[in-house]
Amino acid sequence: MPVPNIEILQINDKEETPQSTEPEIPHERRIVEAVIKLWKDDSANEDLGIGKLHLLVKNDHPNWSLSEKRLKTVLKSYNLLNSAQQYTYANEITSKETPDINLPKNIRLQFTKNRGKGLYSTNLFKEGDLIWEEKTPLFFIPPLDRVNLIANSKACTYCGSLISSNNSSRSVLKGLDCNVCRDVWCSQFCKKNDKVHQLLKHNVYHDDPKKQNSKKQIISSNWIKYEKFCQENKWNAAFAIGLIHSYIITDKSGVLAKQFDAMAKVRQDIRYKAIDSSGIGASFDNNNNGGGALFVKEQQESLWKQGFELFNSIFPINQISYEEFLTNLGTYNINNIDGSLFLIQSHLNHNCDPNVRVKFGEKKTDGIKVYAKRDIKANEELTTSYVNPSHSLNQRLRELRVNWGFICNCKKCKDDSKIIQRKKSNEASSNQSKADVKKFLNENHDGEEFEIETPIINGEERSRRKSVRFDEKVVAVNNES
Structure with missing residues (x-):
């Protein structure tokens, strides 16, 4: 054995x-x-x-x-x-009538007192219907974290898409490489739509401010410094408004400037006050912040001023005031989607239970398509969600207040609030019941221990289950032959 x-x-x-x-x-x-x-x-x-x-x-x-x-x-x-009392800044946000906007069929743009500009259906939409498509954004912004890859010919200088070493060599044959700098494009589409590459990247002219031509719009060497500054501080918004300003001052029609100015806008320093009323760790511009909540107020103001000085050094004859710089930051932050600005989509207001769904293409340059998430009646406002609808009520409320400046009062928020209040009421009732039981036991047994009788089921006495503790020793027996 x-x-x-x-x-x-x-x-x-x-x-x-x-x-x-x-x-x-x-x-x-x-x-x-x-x-x-x-x-x-x-x-x-x-x-x-x-x-x-x-x-x-x-x-x-x-x-x-x-x-x-x-x-x-x-x-x-x-x-x-x-x-x-939590700080809100919705009443500080302003907007203007949007010029030269071509609205999709069955959609109208309307101003209301409580919600400002908004999009409304003029006809019935069925769930899944394509309501409109925006193939190109008003302002396309490549990912800031691709700047180094772009400089080393490993990503498209326009859209930031990664380019393999094999494709990089093929770009020369396809004419997708720049004949002045090392930058390359991933497609003819990107090369055609890159309107400011030459002005921002090519240092073929004198960049010394004392020697520069008075008509020169952009000092490219200063753009390179500004771009590096934004990357070091992970400041997407500053990087974006630098590109936006470049597109605006090179747009001879002047339409881009008017359309950007017509967007909902608010100064970044006003938005930042919402962080002060949320304490550290608040969600603030998840995809861009330039320090965000990690910076105390003095550090944040120092960063803004440093960014402002570098910004104006790029544009010698198209400079802006410090207040305009802060306003441009705020405007970009409350209007961008996936980093870029879309003209029609920027008019969609928020609802935690939206009736439209915004879908992106496979590539960043594919634009967006807006679908009906459910059946939409005629004259119903079209809404999207600025936050993740599956997040908790408090999380949604905090994000919306800090990042967009308002307290949401939509039906979903009201319903969620009622559920929470009901849960609190039930917990309070449960706690009271436990207190009543404890009081009863104390009154009837004077605090002494007592045995609970063994239950009898179908005439048989059943033993109670023992609880399991996880600090006990267990004996394991292994038979070896």
Whole structure:
């Protein structure tokens, strides 16, 4: 008979490395970061009161010396309390009538007092219908993170699409390489639509401001510096408005300037106030920020001013004021979609349960198509969602307030709010029931332990299940031959 080999296994879910038991008084910024982490981990935590929030923070940081009172004081100072008055700037956003806009069939553009400019159907649309298509954006902006690849002939200088080494050599044969600099294009479409490449990239003329021709519109060497500055600071918005300004000043018709000016606009410093009322860690321009919430106000203003000086150094005869620079940043931030600006699409207002779906092509240069997400009645406003509709109510509200300046009051938000209130009411009722049971037991048994009788089912006595603990030892027996 084989002798069994007995092995003792330790099953333990406790921390192997004990946490420090030394009490620590955390800095207020660490407290805020801990709270925001709780909110990000579970959006339901955003509705918790100070008491429960304090318990969760202490659970994550048991060595912190932190009272409920101090937690409340810190959150109040960062305007993070549920009762805090949150900053909005929707009333600061302005727009004008859009000139030279060719609207799709069965669509009209209308101004309303509460929602400003908006698009409305003039006919019935069935779910899945193509409402309109914009093959080219008003302003196309390539990805900023492709700048180095573009400089090394590994990405298209217009759209930023990656180009393999084999295709790079073929570009010469196809005439898709620049005969002055190292830049290449991925297609004839991109080469044809790249209206500002020569002005921005070619240093064939004197770039010394003292020697330059007074009629020269762009100093390309200064554009290269500005482009590098934007890339170092991951500042897509500044990069974008530099390109937009280049397109505008080279547009002899003047239409581009008027259409950009007619878009919904607000200064970036006004938008930034919404961060102050959200505390650090707020969502702010997910696809561009130039520091965003990671910068304190003084650092942010310093970045803006530095960017402004570099911006104007590019355009000697088409300079703008500091206020215009901030306005252009804000205008781009609240109107862009996937980095670029589309003229008709920019008129769509928000709803957390939108009735249209905006679909992009396979390539960034393919433009967009707008479909009916459900049946749309005549004279119904066409809406899109500025945020992910599947996100929690609080997350959507915070993103919309910080990034677009308004408190959403759509039907979906109202319904979600009712569900949350109902859940809170049920939890309060449940807690009260537990309290009643505890009170009953204390009153009838004077706090003494007592046995619960074994249940009898179908005349048979059933034993109660034992609970399982995960700090017990388990004996494993392995038979070896």
